Amino acid sequence: MFSDHYGEPDSPSRDTRLPSLLALRCFEAAARLENFTHAAAELHLTHGAISRAVRLLEEELGVALFERRSRRVFLTDAGRTLAQAVGDGLGVIRQAVGVLRASARKERRWVLSCEPTLLMRWLIPRWPAFQAQHPGIDVHLVAGGGPFSFNSGIDLAIRRDDFSWPEHYCAEPLFAEKTGPVCRPEKVDTWFNEHNELRKDAACLHTRTRPSAWADWAMTAKQPLPRGLTQTFEHFYFSLQAAVAGLGVAMAPWHLVRDDLDSGLLTAPLGFVEDGSRYCLLSPQPVQPGSPQADLLTWLRAQA
Template sequence: MISDIKGESESPLNDERLPSLLALRCFEAAARQENFSRAAAELHLTHGAVSRAVRLLEDELGVALFERRSRRVFLTDAGRTLARAVGEGMDLMRQAVSELRARQKRQWVLSCEPTLLMRWLIPRWSDFQARHPGTDVHLVAGGGPFSFANGIDLAIRRSDFPLPGSYHAERLFAEKVGPVCRTDKAAGWFNEEHHAATLRRDAPRLHTRTRPGAWQEWAAAARHSPFDTSGQTFDHFYFSLQAAVAGLGVAIGPWHLVRDDVESGVLNAPLGFVEDGSHYCLLSPKPLAPGSPEADLLAWLRLQA
């Protein structure tokens, strides 16, 4: 008797062959959406291509996976069983691909509010690079709401907008603000009364469109009488701070943004700084793993604060 060289693996009684991956992907998307058109849009295919792939899969398996009624589709019991298994398999593949890509990723992206990036983070960044030479971080400027789906790995933001519930936040430091001006202008714009400085009403005030309420917020936090809104207005916060450095007037300066200029004597803050109730935080899509490069960055940021 001549033996079958293919053995039993291709016997119709022991058929473990899988359908095509494309057919399974089309079925999984259609099952999840219970709509062929939405599945086609998700997969960048035509409605007809998805419908044919599902029909061929049904023919190959010999079972109906969907009930088709009045231009709508509903999973059958067999369809639900297959959809559960295929969905779990797709999730495992996506997770494995994501982990492999993460291992190969040599650079991750940190988004930071522009003025904080320019006046606080970049001047200190060489210290981070010296402490962590193997960590390659790309710094980008960005403010307000954002999405981690757009290539951002971490973000530094001020707590002035609602965060999605899925974001993880690590507090960095409180926001402290105060009026600042060029040191050689301070005597003309501030009065010294009973060993306490006060801002003269006629002192030129600098404003910014990105924080239009900065003066009023500072006045409320410092328990000063409200100021009027007269003065020169700039399009961005760092323009108003640079205008203060240039001697054009008095600006509201957050401590971390003017710290270097105050410590070097370029700017003066006769009234000091008060917390305004907001804070900065490091945002991530999930909690930072202990000992990870991201956790190292968090520790370094808190050290700089």
């Protein structure tokens, strides 16, 4: 035989029923900040939404949680009791969610963003070696240059330090940038003189993605700029491919043409000079020793 006392207003089941989780989150933020406007901003809600949630929570519990005085709010004794309990509970939830997310990150594929030309001409040709050495590390390579956010699905990034990134980004140096003019070996006598200098009428290949490359090199190497015909290409890899095709002399970073130099497709009669910039591996947190990220960092430095 079942008793019907569980349906009474003062029954145990009614007393232990939890309020809305959203209402509790609104209350916890308002209690912690003692300000409905600041709580609304933190939770991306309106001031009215926070106020309604707190009011409904007070009505459901039958107690006042805040004293409202001169457009300010102060916790009551009941409010402090609930704030402590809700804060502790949300803290436990956040800790558990953090553990689960960390575990998921270890198992999921990482996304490594790399500047397009460096990705195409340096990283991808060497990537099979990394996969062979570290078959358990799953990394998805994507092309991207300049500023970015780790909130956009990127886990790691390789960038040249020619722009400012947020101070909380962790940067591990990979290698210094070295640049120099390159051309087809059979074109050396056409565009370089017997003193191993660029002729004034040498055909120079430029790129819109690094328009000052020639001027920066000339200043660093203390060389005069040629005044011959020029061609400008939309991307760095187009100007490098134009050099391979024999269209002129391109200003090239060593890492982007090292394979072409080794194969004999290109030559660098004047060598390369460091331009003061460097490439870095960027991450949202410091790379921990012994972690897969540390293995990747060690490998990248070895390839440099």
